[in-house]
Amino acid sequence: MEWRCARCGAIQDEDDPPCDECGFHGFERVPGGDESSPSDPVWVCPECGRQHQKNSPPCKRCGHVHLEQREPDYEAFDDIGGTTYRDVLEPRYVAGFVFAGLLGAVLVLGVAGVITLPGTGPPEPPEAPAGDAAGLNLSAVESAYVTALNAQRSNAGVGEVSRAADVDAVATYYNKRVVEARYGDAELPDQEEMNQFDARCGEAAAFVPYSVDSDRPLAEYDERGLANELVGALANPERVTVESQSRVGVDVHVAPDQRVFVTALVC
Numbered sequence: 001m002e003w004r005c006a007r008c009g010a011i012q013d014e015d016d017p018p019c020d021e022c023g024f025h026g027f028e029r030v031p032g033g034d035e036s037s038p039s040d041p042v043w044v045c046p047e048c049g050r051q052h053q054k055n056s057p058p059c060k061r062c063g064h065v066h067l068e069q070r071e072p073d074y075e076a077f078d079d080i081g082g083t084t085y086r087d088v089l090e091p092r093y094v095a096g097f098v099f100a101g102l103l104g105a106v107l108v109l110g111v112a113g114v115i116t117l118p119g120t121g122p123p124e125p126p127e128a129p130a131g132d133a134a135g136l137n138l139s140a141v142e143s144a145y146v147t148a149l150n151a152q153r154s155n156a157g158v159g160e161v162s163r164a165a166d167v168d169a170v171a172t173y174y175n176k177r178v179v180e181a182r183y184g185d186a187e188l189p190d191q192e193e194m195n196q197f198d199a200r201c202g203e204a205a206a207f208v209p210y211s212v213d214s215d216r217p218l219a220e221y222d223e224r225g226l227a228n229e230l231v232g233a234l235a236n237p238e239r240v241t242v243e244s245q246s247r248v249g250v251d252v253h254v255a256p257d258q259r260v261f262v263t264a265l266v267c
Helices: 091-112 138-155 165-183 223-232
Strands: 003-005 027-029 042-044 068-070 206-212 247-254 260-266
Touching: 138 223, 138 247, 138 260, 165 206, 165 247, 165 260, 223 260
Parallel strands: none
Antiparallel strands: 003 027, 042 068, 206 260, 247 260
């Protein structure tokens, strides 16, 4: 059979674009040719009989994924053209692509630190052995500690610091690990553990872990009084009165023997 260029009409010996005359990529079959003459085989779907010019599954009609090479049947040779998997895309595949896209977005956000993925991020503080706090609200003691610290900074002529969650996490983890090591079977946290936190503290940061064993029982303190006692026990107060510092994290923990452990991180 013969083929004709759909643009310039030049006769071609086979359906093998582009046109030798004008370079066009569309040929059409010349009617009335010798149908019995040898011709290139086609690829036929064994399920529905749909003929394709190329072995490019899936079948455009039924989606079958295998094609067989056969001699062409020109009466059934209609609507031949390229096919892609988009033609037979099923809802389940669409759902899979959407899920994969969402998973990729979550991973990107996790790497960027926008969200925390399970199994990633800094470790949770341990359940350190605790003693009787004599009715004191230790969270209120921590808040009063920041107030007393800011009063100390004001006396030194520098600006106040404000409590920050990421800095708090560092102080809490370290303080409870110290108590756990002192009264349990744990070890002090090493540098590798602490590097899992990203508090973004600069060179002026002051990391102050210490403990106070007062002669007065805890029952004689209120939250503000205990906080003042703790801040007053700082060995080197000049470390926490640097002008460039602006954030603070603090954790107060009462041990089984009523000793008060404090860790403060000022950034």
